[in-house]
Amino acid sequence: MKPQVIIIGRPNVGKSTLFNRLVGKKLALVDDQPGVTRDRRMGDAEIAGLQFTVVDTAGWEDEDDLTLPGRMRKQTEASLEGADAAMFVIDARAGLTPLDSEIARYLRENDVPIVLVANKAEGSAGEAGVLESYSLGLGEPVPLSAEHGEGIADLFGSLWPIIGEKAEAAEAAETAPTDDDEDAPLGPLKLAIVGRPNAGKSTLINRMLGEDRLLTGPEAGITRDSISIDWRWDDPKSGETRDIRIIDTAGMRKKRNVTEKLEKLSVADARRAVDFAEVVVLLLDATQGLEHQDLKIASMVLEEGRALMIAINKWDIAEDASGLFNGVRAALDDGLAQVRGLPLFAVSAKTGKGIDAMLGAAFELRESWSKRVPTAALNRWFDDALDANPPPAPGGRRIKLRYITQASTRPPRFVVFGTRLDDLPKSYERYLINGIRSKLGFEAVPVRVTLKSPKNPYNANKGGGGNYSGER
Numbered sequence: 001m002k003p004q005v006i007i008i009g010r011p012n013v014g015k016s017t018l019f020n021r022l023v024g025k026k027l028a029l030v031d032d033q034p035g036v037t038r039d040r041r042m043g044d045a046e047i048a049g050l051q052f053t054v055v056d057t058a059g060w061e062d063e064d065d066l067t068l069p070g071r072m073r074k075q076t077e078a079s080l081e082g083a084d085a086a087m088f089v090i091d092a093r094a095g096l097t098p099l100d101s102e103i104a105r106y107l108r109e110n111d112v113p114i115v116l117v118a119n120k121a122e123g124s125a126g127e128a129g130v131l132e133s134y135s136l137g138l139g140e141p142v143p144l145s146a147e148h149g150e151g152i153a154d155l156f157g158s159l160w161p162i163i164g165e166k167a168e169a170a171e172a173a174e175t176a177p178t179d180d181d182e183d184a185p186l187g188p189l190k191l192a193i194v195g196r197p198n199a200g201k202s203t204l205i206n207r208m209l210g211e212d213r214l215l216t217g218p219e220a221g222i223t224r225d226s227i228s229i230d231w232r233w234d235d236p237k238s239g240e241t242r243d244i245r246i247i248d249t250a251g252m253r254k255k256r257n258v259t260e261k262l263e264k265l266s267v268a269d270a271r272r273a274v275d276f277a278e279v280v281v282l283l284l285d286a287t288q289g290l291e292h293q294d295l296k297i298a299s300m301v302l303e304e305g306r307a308l309m310i311a312i313n314k315w316d317i318a319e320d321a322s323g324l325f326n327g328v329r330a331a332l333d334d335g336l337a338q339v340r341g342l343p344l345f346a347v348s349a350k351t352g353k354g355i356d357a358m359l360g361a362a363f364e365l366r367e368s369w370s371k372r373v374p375t376a377a378l379n380r381w382f383d384d385a386l387d388a389n390p391p392p393a394p395g396g397r398r399i400k401l402r403y404i405t406q407a408s409t410r411p412p413r414f415v416v417f418g419t420r421l422d423d424l425p426k427s428y429e430r431y432l433i434n435g436i437r438s439k440l441g442f443e444a445v446p447v448r449v450t451l452k453s454p455k456n457p458y459n460a461n462k463g464g465g466g467n468y469s470g471e472r
Contacts, residue, residue: 001053001170002044002051002052002053002166002167002170003052003053003084003085003163003166003167003170004052004053004054004055004082004083004084004085005045005052005053005054005055005083005084005085005086005087005159005163006054006055006057006079006080006083006085006086006087006112007019007054007055007056007057007086007087007089008057008060008076008079008080008086008087008088008089008103008107009059009060009088009089009090009100009103010059010060010061010090010097010099010100010103011059011060011061012059012091013059013089013090013091013094013119013120014089014091014119014120014146014147015056015057015059015089016056017119017146017147018087018089018117018119018144018146019041019043019054019056020146021146021147021149021152022043022045022046022047022054022152023043023044023045023054024046027041027043027225039058039075039202039214039215039223039225039227039248040055040056040057040058040075040076040079040213040227041055041056041225041227042054042055042056042228042229043056047152047153047155047156047159048153048156050156050159050160050163050164050167051167051170051171052084052159052163052167055079055083057075057076057079058072058073058075058076058215059072060073060076060099060103061073061099062099062102068215068217068219068222071215071217072215075212075215077106078212080110080112083112084112084113084162084163084166085112085113085114085115085159085162085163086107086112086113086114086115087114087115087117087155088103088104088107088114088115088116088117088136088138089117089119090116090117090118090119090129090133090136090141091119091120091129092118092119092120092121092125092126092127092128092129092130092133092143093120093121093125093126093129094120094129095128095129095132096129096132096133096135096136100136101136104136104137104138107138108137108138113162114138114139115142115155115158115159115162116133116136116138116139116140116141116142117141117142117144117155118130118133118141118142118143118144119144119145119146120145120146120147121143121144121145121150121151122145122148122150126143130143142154142155142158186366186370187243188230188243188244188245189242189243189244189245189278189279189362189363189366190245190247190276190277190278190279191244191245191246191247191277191278191279191280191281191359191362192226192247192249192273192274192276192277192279192280192281192306193205193246193247193248193249193280193281193283194249194252194270194273194274194280194281194282194283194297194301195251195252195282195283195284195285195294195297196251196252196253196285196291196293196294196297197250197251197252197253198251198285199251199283199284199285199313200283200285200313200314200349201223201248201249201251201283202214202215202216202222202223202248203216203349203350204283204311204313204347204349204355205229205246205248206349207349207350207352207355208231208233208246208355208359209229209231209246213229214227214248223248223249223250223251223266225250225266225269226247226248226249226250226269226270226272226273227247227248228245228246228247228248228273228276229245229246229247229248230243230244230245231243231244231245231246232244233359235356235359235360236356237356237360242363244359247273247276247277249269249270249273249274250266250267250269250270252267252270252293252297253267253293254293254296271300274300274301274304274306275304275306277306278306278307278366278369278370278410279306279307279308279309279362279365279366279369280301280306280307280308280309281309281310281311281358281362282294282297282298282301282308282309282310282311283311283313284310284311284312284313284328285312285313285314286312286313286314286315286317286318286321286324286346287314287317287318289324289327289328290327290328290331290332290335295331295332295335295336298310298332298335298336298342299336302336302338302339302446305410305411305446305448306411306446307365307366307368307369307411307444307445307446308339308342308444308446309342309343309344309345309358309361309362309365309444310328310332310342310343310344310345311344311345311346311347311354311358312324312325312328312344312345312346312347313347313348313349314348314349314350315346315347315348315353315354316348316350316351316353318346321346325344325346328344329344332344338446339444339445339446340444341443341444342444343361343365343444345357345358345361365444365445368441368442368443368444368445369409369410369411369412369445370409370410371409371412371441371442372406372409372412373406373440375405375406377440378404378405378406378414378440379403379404381435381436381439381440382401382403382404385431385432385435385439386401389428389431391424391428392424392425392428394423397420397423398420399418399419399420399421399423399424400418400419400420401416401417401418401421401424402417402418402419403416403417404416404417405417407450411445411446411447411448412436412442412445412447412448413447413448413449413450414436414447414448414449414450415449415450415451415452416432416449416450416451416452417452417453417454418451418452418453419453419454420453421451421452421453422453424451429449429451432449433447433449436449
């Protein structure tokens, strides 16, 4: 494994900015107000060939353990367990604060090697803070500007003696030759958990992992960043150990209720997490049932072409459980008519009920989402579908559907070629899509069908007749 380096410090010293600089992309949310980061976020970092895993943490605050800031601090403390190094970040422009001194005392009591980073040190404004930081007793500080990328080379010089040997060993292990396996399974299942605030997304993930990895509590909207966690799940049905990358996301409220800039950033980050995922679990609250906002989230997931499943959480306290389940099933089929029969599960983050069944179904759903139908079998189904229900002939002129091909997977996308396709009713398109789902094994998977007509060979502005255009 790559060496792991933790970024630690009080709020608003630029930890997330440094994290983004090291991973080379804007993964962590950054804002002027303090306390944006709440959960640990990991990323692959590299400085001049030195590769390591960097961990962004919540700002350290001296609050009671039961408060939200106190629980955030406990998460930061937990991140130091097993770390190979920690970068203690201070604000060189603001100078040392009593909280900086308190964090330094805590770090000196731990065995984790510390690299002191004086951020925001560009120009003359940070010189005094850099000099003052020697008093922390953590060695020579590394002056840098995470925002502008200055001083990163000096950071390499401080990290290399601590993690260089382990990083080289990890790189050698990664590049060692392996036997190619054409039948190798797909990589880790990328599984995103989405839903309204306080549906229990982080609590459910903690239950899966068997540890308090994510910050939870009664407050709504605790999660801000989309946090991905690699996990190995022991499938009780097959006995196999299967890799999953779980992605926790911020709660999505109605758009008109999202007014603060930070919440807008969090929701946008959650949408990007959906783009990254293969299968998305929409988590409902059993005490509130299915609401219009849930249907909007589900529609967004399907529009992005992700495989979708629904889980009703807090099943252990649900009233009239059977009626609730059947009501949600009927409402989903009615509100999401474009994809009937979405997988629906009752789960409990408190007791663990239904989680294994949900995860097993998620792997099956990904297989359908990734499936490719041979062209011969696809066109046999297509011919049978046309024979059973021929396309209409508006105005007495026949619409000819010639053949179909599968253009791509993940999500499955099909192209139908024919003539006069502009006159083909939407109802007939739905007939084809429903047939693909029911007859070819794509149940509950978003299916895309594109119609293409031949170019007009007599149109001087277009090419010859062998090409197809007019995508619809």
